[in-house]
Amino acid sequence: xxxxxxxxxxxxxxxxxxxxxxxxxxxxxxxxxxxxxxxxxxxxxxxxxxxxxxxxxxxxxxxxxxxxxxxxxxxx
Amino acid sequence: xxxxxxxxxxxxxxxxxxxxxxxxxxxxxxxxxxxxxxxxxxxxxxxxxxxxxxxxxxxxxxxxxxxxxxxxxxxxxxxxxxxxxxxxxxxxxxxxxxxxxxxxxxxxxxxxxxxxxxxxxxxxxxxxxxxxxxxxxxxxxxxxxxxxxxxxxxxxxxxxxxxxxxxxxxxxxxxxxxxxxxxxxxxxxxxxxxxxxxxxxxxxxxxxxxxxxxxxxxxxxxxxxxxxxxxxxxxxxxxxxxxxxxxxxxxxxxxxxxxxxxxxxxxxxxxxxxxxxxxxxxxxxxxxxxxxxxxxxxxxxxxxxxxxxxxxxxxxxxxxxxxxxxxxxxxxxxxxxxxxxxxxxxxxxxxxxxxxxxxxxxxxxxxxxxxxxxxxxxxxxxxxxxxxxxxxxxxxxxxxxxxxxxxxxxxxxxxxxxxxxxxxxxxxxxxxxxxxxxxxxxxxxxxxxxxxxxxxxxxxxxxxxxxxxxxxxxxx
Ligand SMILES: Cc1ncc(C[n+]2csc(CCOP(=O)(O)OP(=O)(O)O)c2C)c(N)n1
Ligand code: SF4
Ligand SMILES: [Mg+2]
Numbered sequence: 001x002x003x004x005x006x007x008x009x010x011x012x013x014x015x016x017x018x019x020x021x022x023x024x025x026x027x028x029x030x031x032x033x034x035x036x037x038x039x040x041x042x043x044x045x046x047x048x049x050x051x052x053x054x055x056x057x058x059x060x061x062x063x064x065x066x067x068x069x070x071x072x073x074x075x076x
Numbered sequence: 077x078x079x080x081x082x083x084x085x086x087x088x089x090x091x092x093x094x095x096x097x098x099x100x101x102x103x104x105x106x107x108x109x110x111x112x113x114x115x116x117x118x119x120x121x122x123x124x125x126x127x128x129x130x131x132x133x134x135x136x137x138x139x140x141x142x143x144x145x146x147x148x149x150x151x152x153x154x155x156x157x158x159x160x161x162x163x164x165x166x167x168x169x170x171x172x173x174x175x176x177x178x179x180x181x182x183x184x185x186x187x188x189x190x191x192x193x194x195x196x197x198x199x200x201x202x203x204x205x206x207x208x209x210x211x212x213x214x215x216x217x218x219x220x221x222x223x224x225x226x227x228x229x230x231x232x233x234x235x236x237x238x239x240x241x242x243x244x245x246x247x248x249x250x251x252x253x254x255x256x257x258x259x260x261x262x263x264x265x266x267x268x269x270x271x272x273x274x275x276x277x278x279x280x281x282x283x284x285x286x287x288x289x290x291x292x293x294x295x296x297x298x299x300x301x302x303x304x305x306x307x308x309x310x311x312x313x314x315x316x317x318x319x320x321x322x323x324x325x326x327x328x329x330x331x332x333x334x335x336x337x338x339x340x341x342x343x344x345x346x347x348x349x350x351x352x353x354x355x356x357x358x359x360x361x362x363x364x365x366x367x368x369x370x371x372x373x374x375x376x377x378x379x380x381x382x383x384x385x386x387x388x389x390x391x392x393x394x395x396x397x398x399x400x401x402x403x404x405x406x407x408x409x410x411x412x413x414x415x416x417x418x419x420x421x422x423x424x425x426x427x428x429x430x431x432x433x434x435x436x437x438x439x440x441x442x443x444x445x446x447x448x449x450x451x452x453x454x455x456x457x458x459x460x461x462x463x464x465x466x467x468x469x470x471x472x473x474x475x476x477x478x479x480x481x482x483x484x485x486x487x488x489x490x491x492x493x494x495x496x497x498x499x500x501x502x503x504x505x506x507x508x509x510x511x512x513x514x515x516x517x518x519x520x521x522x523x524x525x526x527x528x529x530x531x532x533x534x535x536x537x538x539x540x541x542x543x544x545x546x547x548x549x550x551x552x
Contacts, residue, residue: 022309061115
């Protein structure tokens, strides 16, 4: 099912603070079980549900961690 | 204009090349730290206004000391609490720049409390981003002026008590009592709606500066999970539930509409004007006196003159420098003395050079004048090998221990006394320097006396002292 928006977390720029997970009104972000190069469980998109609100982008303290495609994104 | 894709603002560097560690794309901030979010809001505003090329961000002392790693703008890192003073200078020198002073609560409200008050009161056309996290984050969580009553910090382990530490300082409320500021607001970065309000406030504050309206400040309540010993999510909750009670959010002053723009001379300097201001438009100065006849070790000398206050060491240095200038050399002279008038010690650093002098400080003199024993004790070891020590045997009761230097013992005070005034001991030494090294001529020194000696009636005695010093050294 196509969703309205799309979000991406760069796993190597996430410090696992969890603020985006808290902020997401659609509950579509979760912690990954993997450990990244900084030693954290990074956040990741559940794969669906994003409405492109950008809340996660603005709560995220790392400049290079989150990208939000407000109008969705073609994914292979 | 709304963007379709939200990603790293362009006014951040793509790679944080100033960051010394290997990781050049992550910040140095702790997980969940408010500084990162505030940086992002600020970077986004700078990008959207298209002002990166004329923006200067001032990094304070505090966790945001390295803000200059991140912003692809002009950057200056300043002493603790002094950002408003530096911002004032930057802005006044170039009124067309956008100057943003980024400061923490320790920086702005403790050590820099008076700096911010005065800049706000003057209505300087700058923007202050004030990050209030109720703690000294960088140094490990000590109490800040903004720490809440009852809040435990490393310096208030039982909680801040009003009776002992006073009350949290509300900066927005305090500054809104002044006439200078044009825009004052307090925001937070808790839930998305509040973040958006803060985002707008930052933009309003910068816009006020762009429109030449005057002083603007946005205070932002910001989580410090590490300092507060909380998880990022708990810290955010604490801002919302505890901090906001003491630091209410909102706009405290907004006169952006009513205020007339400050009348600045909006100008940019041309390359020629800058060269002129720096004196680079003139031909290199012409030297009337080469140092070819001076022994190589004493050419371009670095001189330290030291003694008791009242022995005329500063005047001796000044006369030497002035004489050097008469001869067309580059010279520098800096005095260094304690708060005492006569009882203390004084010394001065003098350089005379055929090329420009980068720093006037003399740590390793090629010529040391020791007018008293403490001076010899203190500076003997600093003299460069092959250097010269001239010491006043009237007061210095030992010879230098160094064997790799030359030395001249001269009873300068006794010679001066015989001439009729203890005060001209310094000029006896000047004569000794001239005779021994020839770095300045006697004529130049006498001519310099006309500039440096206040009471002209003493000049003949000073000249006599110079001649006596020369004679003494000649006969050694
Ligand atoms: C002149 C001077 N005094 C004290 C210090 C020690 N010091 C470093 S950071 C700091 C306080 C920082 O707190 P704040 O401004 O609130 O910044 P934060 O780290 O919380 O963002 C202090 C007192 C210093 N570096 N320089
Ligand atoms: S100590 Fe606090 S203010 Fe400093 S980086 Fe960590 S969370 Fe941020
Ligand atoms: Mg602080």
